[in-house]
Amino acid sequence: MEQQVEQTVVAESTPPTGFKVILREFKKDKLAMFSFVFITLLIVGVMITAFFFVDQEAAMKINLLERYTEPGTAGYILGADEAGRDILVQLIIGAKNSLLIAISVTVISAIVGISLGIVTGYYGGFVDSLFMRIIDFFMTIPTLMFIIVFVTMIPKYTTIHLILIISIFAWVGTARLVRSKALSESRRDYVNASKTMGTSDFAIMFKGILPNLSSIIIVDLTLSFAGNVGIETGLSFLGFGLPPSEPSLGTLVSYATNPIVLAEKWWVWLPASLFILLMMLGINYVGQALRRAADAKQRLG
Amino acid sequence: MWKTILRRFLVMIPQLFILSLIVFIMAKQMPGDPFTGLITPETDANRIAELREEAGLNDPIVVQYYNWISGVVQGDLGKSYTYKRSVSSIIGERAYNTFLLSLLSAILVYLIAIPLGVLAGRYQNSFLDKSIVLYSFLSYAIPTFVLSLIFLFLFGYQFEWFPTSGTVDVSLEPGTMDYYWSKFYHILLPSITFALLGTTSIIQYLRTEIIDASGQDYVKTARSKGIPMRKVYSRHIFRNSLLPIAAFFGFTITGLLGGSIFIETVFGYPGMGQLFVQSIQSRDYSVITALVMLFGFLTLLGSLLSDIIMSIVDPRIRID
Numbered sequence A: 001m002e003q004q005v006e007q008t009v010v011a012e013s014t015p016p017t018g019f020k021v022i023l024r025e026f027k028k029d030k031l032a033m034f035s036f037v038f039i040t041l042l043i044v045g046v047m048i049t050a051f052f053f054v055d056q057e058a059a060m061k062i063n064l065l066e067r068y069t070e071p072g073t074a075g076y077i078l079g080a081d082e083a084g085r086d087i088l089v090q091l092i093i094g095a096k097n098s099l100l101i102a103i104s105v106t107v108i109s110a111i112v113g114i115s116l117g118i119v120t121g122y123y124g125g126f127v128d129s130l131f132m133r134i135i136d137f138f139m140t141i142p143t144l145m146f147i148i149v150f151v152t153m154i155p156k157y158t159t160i161h162l163i164l165i166i167s168i169f170a171w172v173g174t175a176r177l178v179r180s181k182a183l184s185e186s187r188r189d190y191v192n193a194s195k196t197m198g199t200s201d202f203a204i205m206f207k208g209i210l211p212n213l214s215s216i217i218i219v220d221l222t223l224s225f226a227g228n229v230g231i232e233t234g235l236s237f238l239g240f241g242l243p244p245s246e247p248s249l250g251t252l253v254s255y256a257t258n259p260i261v262l263a264e265k266w267w268v269w270l271p272a273s274l275f276i277l278l279m280m281l282g283i284n285y286v287g288q289a290l291r292r293a294a295d296a297k298q299r300l301g
Numbered sequence B: 001m002w003k004t005i006l007r008r009f010l011v012m013i014p015q016l017f018i019l020s021l022i023v024f025i026m027a028k029q030m031p032g033d034p035f036t037g038l039i040t041p042e043t044d045a046n047r048i049a050e051l052r053e054e055a056g057l058n059d060p061i062v063v064q065y066y067n068w069i070s071g072v073v074q075g076d077l078g079k080s081y082t083y084k085r086s087v088s089s090i091i092g093e094r095a096y097n098t099f100l101l102s103l104l105s106a107i108l109v110y111l112i113a114i115p116l117g118v119l120a121g122r123y124q125n126s127f128l129d130k131s132i133v134l135y136s137f138l139s140y141a142i143p144t145f146v147l148s149l150i151f152l153f154l155f156g157y158q159f160e161w162f163p164t165s166g167t168v169d170v171s172l173e174p175g176t177m178d179y180y181w182s183k184f185y186h187i188l189l190p191s192i193t194f195a196l197l198g199t200t201s202i203i204q205y206l207r208t209e210i211i212d213a214s215g216q217d218y219v220k221t222a223r224s225k226g227i228p229m230r231k232v233y234s235r236h237i238f239r240n241s242l243l244p245i246a247a248f249f250g251f252t253i254t255g256l257l258g259g260s261i262f263i264e265t266v267f268g269y270p271g272m273g274q275l276f277v278q279s280i281q282s283r284d285y286s287v288i289t290a291l292v293m294l295f296g297f298l299t300l301l302g303s304l305l306s307d308i309i310m311s312i313v314d315p316r317i318r319i320d
Helices: A002-013 A017-026 A030-053 A085-124 A125-141 A143-153 A161-187 A189-196 A201-238 A249-257 A259-264 A267-292 B002-029 B043-054 B061-074 B087-122 B127-141 B145-157 B177-197 B201-211 B217-226 B227-268 B272-281 B286-313
Strands: none
Touching: A002 B177, A017 A030, A017 A267, A030 A085, A030 A267, A085 A125, A085 A161, A085 A201, A085 A249, A085 A267, A125 B002, A125 B145, A125 B286, A143 A161, A143 A201, A143 B002, A143 B227, A143 B272, A143 B286, A161 A201, A189 A201, A189 B043, A201 A249, A201 A267, A201 B145, A201 B227, A249 A259, A249 B127, A249 B145, A259 A267, A267 B127, A267 B145, B002 B061, B002 B286, B087 B127, B087 B177, B087 B227, B087 B286, B127 B177, B127 B201, B145 B177, B145 B227, B177 B227, B201 B227, B217 B227, B227 B272, B227 B286, B272 B286
8 A cells, every 4th residue: 555655656756758758749639640650651651662663764754745644644643744754753753852851951950050059058158159149140141042042153053062051051040949958958957066076078068968958959850850841842943952853842843833834734733732731731740749748838748 | 228229230230241241252252243244246355354444343352342332332233234224223123012012911910910819819728729829830831832822823823813923904004093903902912822821920929928928917916806807808918918019020021021032933023032033043143142132131120120129118128
């Protein structure tokens, strides 16, 4: 009897941590669970099909006889574009390219943003205030225009360039968030205790503070991943993203800038638009659920 | 308060300086100079060299920067390669269109966002609140160009409710009532699209602000004095929560400028966003440089405006 009471007290006094909280949040919010499964399957499915079942060379071959084939005819499930290329295949290749770029940008900006954020937040002082000025400046300039201008200025332009150019502007948000959290975290007792024990600053920052920020960082990365998908597809839509030989989801949508395609050949641009829409909704919804899980005040479960 | 505003102004000066420096370096990196467009097979190479010398393109870089920036301050933004006209007159025509579009969008943003934010906060956890939260999530997650295209396809081409491009019906005579109506009609669909996507931050801010405020002591005091809840909301809470919304105005401007690149491209609306995309396509570098400088200046101005409004409505910000 006594033991039982003790057990319940113990169970109540240790709050659920880490993945348990996230799992509980997702169990409570069925739509978030569904979004998560949907997005995971989508990404894995697109990658596997694009790498193992699709021949990009063959898919990008121009075939004028099959120009604007309607969906469902002659082996074209989603029809063909103005050069007779299969929309479905382009959709898969485009999704693969868009996702890979968004993932690369997210990873690069995460590494840069997190390390700069933690270091400046931890040390504070002059470097920190200078750093904040730089970040404030980045936050106020018209990012999209600068990206477009940089893209057009580079002579031999490739996907790598695009990733790097977007990354120049993408790390700022992460760095700002991590810096503010690291700043308040570095005033905590455990950091001071660690310092008195003679732990190196590097270990305190990356073994002490970083794990405590992990939930916020995961939320931020999920949301910025969605943002990066948006930026890349948007740039490709305007014609300043991937080169035309490398289709992106945005490239497919950009065919709709031709009014005839927009009004009558809906199968060329609509699937890619809906694909972007669903992907953005899904990733963002997962991000929102993660954010609720990271903030005890907002939790559903 | 004047001290705060003055200080905020002083912060903007180095920001503007750095912005101009970046834009200048960028412009220098771009291929071509103001005479590239003038070269024809008959042009004498020595004459071009003379012109370049006269225009100061061989001067030291610092002198060139000084000349450029003093021109910019006086409104001289150079000459367009493609249009063979002064950049300021080209931008001037487009700026008016973008201004109209942004004005209507901003009005619509506030018209949609304020009632929704207030309702969501007032009736927390109701079905209405949940729908509004869902809407604000959707408006946050949907990319501008995708929604614009879908709206243009549905309401422009399928249902034919709205015109699909341009600013005005050209057959109409300027100055008549029909003319102004046609102008309004042309910017209506782009503005609605814009406004539907631009409401997220205001709705979320209002909602949390009202929910937070309803737990405050002054609300309890008012309640215990016997004031009905309806009056507590309308007289006390809304007044407190609505004021800071004014400060979102600056950010709304920033958002509108960034979005105008997509919206104007999709709706074929000849504003500054479309001009930017067109000049990039035609490699019209003097227009590009001018537009980047102008948009940068306007966004800095937007954040300055936000901070100043904020310091007027919220005295706590003013503490040094």
